[in-house]
Amino acid sequence: MTTIAEAPPRLSTLDKFLPVWIAAAMVAGLLAGRWIPGLNTALSAVQVDGISLPIALGLLVMMYPVLAKVRYDRLGTVTRDRRLLWPSLVLNWIIGPALMFALAWLLLPDLTEYRTGLIIVGLARCIAMVIIWNDLACGDREAAAVLVALNSVFQVIAFGLLGWFYLSVLPGWLGLPQADLAVSGWQIAKSVLIFLGIPLIAGYLTRRFARSPR
Numbered sequence: 001m002t003t004i005a006e007a008p009p010r011l012s013t014l015d016k017f018l019p020v021w022i023a024a025a026m027v028a029g030l031l032a033g034r035w036i037p038g039l040n041t042a043l044s045a046v047q048v049d050g051i052s053l054p055i056a057l058g059l060l061v062m063m064y065p066v067l068a069k070v071r072y073d074r075l076g077t078v079t080r081d082r083r084l085l086w087p088s089l090v091l092n093w094i095i096g097p098a099l100m101f102a103l104a105w106l107l108l109p110d111l112t113e114y115r116t117g118l119i120i121v122g123l124a125r126c127i128a129m130v131i132i133w134n135d136l137a138c139g140d141r142e143a144a145a146v147l148v149a150l151n152s153v154f155q156v157i158a159f160g161l162l163g164w165f166y167l168s169v170l171p172g173w174l175g176l177p178q179a180d181l182a183v184s185g186w187q188i189a190k191s192v193l194i195f196l197g198i199p200l201i202a203g204y205l206t207r208r209f210a211r212s213p214r
Contacts, residue, residue, distance in 0.1 A: 015136055050187065051194055060199050066135045067203025070145045078146045088147050093158060097122045101166050105176065116167065116179050123162050125151045145200070152196050156189045 014021075032039055046053045078084065100122025108115040134144040163181035171178045 018132075018136065051191065056194055056198070059195050060202070063131055063196075063199040064202050064206075066131045066141065067145065067199050068206040069135070070141045070203060070207065072142075072145075072204055072207055074142045075146055078140075078143050081143075084143060084147070085150065088151065089154065092125055092151050093154060093162070096125075097162055097166060101170065112177070112179070119166050120163065120181070123155075123159055123166070125155055148196065149200070152192045156192055159188050 043052065043054060097119075101119055104115045104118040104122075108118060130148055131144055135141065160181070167179040167181050
């Protein structure tokens with residue numbers, strides 16, 4: 001007997017054009033920063049201990065709905081799958097930073113600030129859009145939640161060390177100009193706890209107390 005695979009759900013108009021909305025938001029932000037006097041100062045004032053409240057609220061609104069759909073009772077099965085966890089760590093913390101270091105020096109050899117920024121971007125793993133793209137692709141929400149949490153913890157532990165290696169040690173070995181990374185481990189941990197921890201806890205509590213498991 002032949003079975004017909006169930007077709008994946010169609011994307012809504014909002015989800016279908018998500019790349020367009022992201023590009024539009026980037027352009028709007030750049031134009032607003034150039035055309036609205038004092039906007040940067042006003043946004044910088046809306047902070048608590050160096051954490052931007054608009055960014056924190058935006059990430060909460062973006063990540064909470066997806067994290068509320070995660071079946072947290074299945075996370076134990078995902079964490080035992082080493083074939084899933086090890087490739088993620090290797091790609092994110094060995095191949096990714098090395099690739100960004102190579103691209104930074106290949107494309108921006110004479111622009112110190114941009115080159116350093118590109119290297120740092122290679123060390124800062126994205127946590128918000130990974131969850132969104134996975135949900136749009138009908139991926140495994142539980143696996144995505146575990147991988148995001150794992151890489152966030154690893155970021156707290158390894159960010160400073162890798163920054164020191166790729167900005168100071170490796171350029172010195174290659175005879176290239178060196179740079180410094182002035183960031184504390186607590187600042188990284190605090191950002192991860194706020195930007196990932198709050199929506200993750202909110203999603204878990206919603207799933208645990210407001211929705212019955214399916």
